[in-house]
Amino acid sequence: MSDFPDFSYLQVISFPVVQLHMNRAAMTASQKDFENAMNQVKLLKKDPGNEVKLKLYALYKQATEGPCNMPKPGVFDLINKAKWDAWNTLGSLPKETARQNYVDLVSSLSSSLESSSQVEPGTDRKSTGYETLMVTSEGGITKITLNRPAKKNAINVEMYHEIMRALKAASKDDSSITVLTGNGDYYSSGNDLTNFTDIPPGGVEEKAKNSAILLREFVGCFIDFPKPLIAVVNGPAVGISVTILGLFDVVYASDRATFHTPFSHLGQSPEGCSSYTFLKIMGPAKATEMLVFGKKLTAGEACAQGLVTAVFPDSTFQKEVWTRLKAFAKLPPNAMRISKEVIRNREKEKLHAVNAEECSVLQERWLSDECMNAVVNFLSRKSKL
Ligand SMILES: CCCC/C=C/CC(=O)SCCNC(=O)CCNC(=O)[C@H](O)C(C)(C)COP(=O)(O)OP(=O)(O)OC[C@H]1O[C@@H](n2cnc3c(N)ncnc32)[C@H](O)[C@@H]1OP(=O)(O)O
Numbered sequence: 001m002s003d004f005p006d007f008s009y010l011q012v013i014s015f016p017v018v019q020l021h022m023n024r025a026a027m028t029a030s031q032k033d034f035e036n037a038m039n040q041v042k043l044l045k046k047d048p049g050n051e052v053k054l055k056l057y058a059l060y061k062q063a064t065e066g067p068c069n070m071p072k073p074g075v076f077d078l079i080n081k082a083k084w085d086a087w088n089t090l091g092s093l094p095k096e097t098a099r100q101n102y103v104d105l106v107s108s109l110s111s112s113l114e115s116s117s118q119v120e121p122g123t124d125r126k127s128t129g130y131e132t133l134m135v136t137s138e139g140g141i142t143k144i145t146l147n148r149p150a151k152k153n154a155i156n157v158e159m160y161h162e163i164m165r166a167l168k169a170a171s172k173d174d175s176s177i178t179v180l181t182g183n184g185d186y187y188s189s190g191n192d193l194t195n196f197t198d199i200p201p202g203g204v205e206e207k208a209k210n211s212a213i214l215l216r217e218f219v220g221c222f223i224d225f226p227k228p229l230i231a232v233v234n235g236p237a238v239g240i241s242v243t244i245l246g247l248f249d250v251v252y253a254s255d256r257a258t259f260h261t262p263f264s265h266l267g268q269s270p271e272g273c274s275s276y277t278f279l280k281i282m283g284p285a286k287a288t289e290m291l292v293f294g295k296k297l298t299a300g301e302a303c304a305q306g307l308v309t310a311v312f313p314d315s316t317f318q319k320e321v322w323t324r325l326k327a328f329a330k331l332p333p334n335a336m337r338i339s340k341e342v343i344r345n346r347e348k349e350k351l352h353a354v355n356a357e358e359c360s361v362l363q364e365r366w367l368s369d370e371c372m373n374a375v376v377n378f379l380s381r382k383s384k385l
Pocket of ligand 1: 155195
């Protein structure tokens with residue numbers, strides 16, 4: 001691992017303005033983009049912190065060598081263990097995806113530096129101020145990437161708020177289409193179960209009430225999102241990351257992706273309007289298999305049932321999907337927005353009512369022994385899906 005650039009120099013570099021010139025045309029990073037990004041890292045004037053450095057390290061190793069092939073360091077070899085963990089957590093992520101994610105991460109770091117030093121007060125600042133996401137806006141496409149790969153992109157409270165903020169910004173920016181995807185081997189493992197551990201002074205009842213308010217607002221943002229919204233499902237998807245797919249306009253999936261809504265196993269009930277959208281998409285019996293019995297679908301099955309628009313081999317997933325998206329982004333944006341309105345608007349009121357009802361049922365479910373036991377079992381490492 002000693003061949004990876006040592007980031008200690010970041011602490012002593014002074015303040016040139018950073019500008020990243022990357023060929024974003026294909027939205028899959030070329031070797032040149034990757035090399036540019038590596039050079040850009042060396043120019044960073046501010047230490048991005050250990051967590052980011054580990055992410056960069058892991059993506060670099062995955063992009064250049066593929067899946068982690070080093071023996072696991074001993075427990076007392078803390079630094080190499082942290083590096084090994086970061087690399088290993090990327091699993092079988094394809095090299096080209098790792099390369100793209102590396103370029104995106106460097107781009108978000110660079111633009112964050114740029115805007116803090118260059119942007120006039122009040123000017124729209126893209127891609128900055130997100131802890132749990134990477135957000136880029138290029139070539140008519142705003143791309144929101146869930147960015148907690150070490151936690152399988154589990155959605156913690158901060159991420160719920162950041163996704164809402166990113167969607168609100170995307171609805172107003174000059175992009176034509178918006179994409180949601182995940183960094184690492186998962187698309188998302190759904191609600192972060194540690195969200196349930198932060199109990200306010202009002203106790204579990206207050207926690208359940210606050211969570212229901214948050215969930216309702218979160219799902220509402222998807223119902224109301226005005227531009228074409230595309231999910232690029234790069235790996236397994238669980239829970240709420242699956243249910244809200246019914247509110248997307250197009251869903252592309254890698255053949256590595258799976259779709260799992262284990263609500264009964266968790267003592268919970270459907271959300272994300274899936275109690276309505278899934279029935280419309282796949283009919284009541286198939287929807288029941290998923291939402292009540294927790295049947296996990298392969299990408300092929302999800303496509304056959306209409307939840308997924310198209311499935312691509314993982315090895316060519318990014319290339320094929322981004323070629324399509326780039327073409328979509330060139331279509332007249334107003335026409336696309338208005339067509340979406342015509343297609344979706346008559347359902348909006350119904351969807352908001354379904355959302356409200358699902359949240360109110362869940363508020364009760366979260367207080368049930370079934371749910372509390374399931375969460376405790378996961379947190380105490382007694383269970384996993
Ligand atoms: C407020 C609004 C509420 C809306 C409600 C929504 C409902 C849902 O979304 S229900 C779905 C909830 N999700 C789960 O039950 C998934 C739980 N996770 C797992 O079963 C497994 O982690 C996995 C099958 C997803 C992956 O297993 P694998 O062996 O490959 O990896 P791990 O070692 O388990 O995971 C790595 C790391 O990530 C942490 N983690 C993963 N998923 C979650 C999660 N959903 N919540 C919290 N933490 C998660 C896992 O604990 C590991 O952490 P450590 O490295 O610190 O041990």
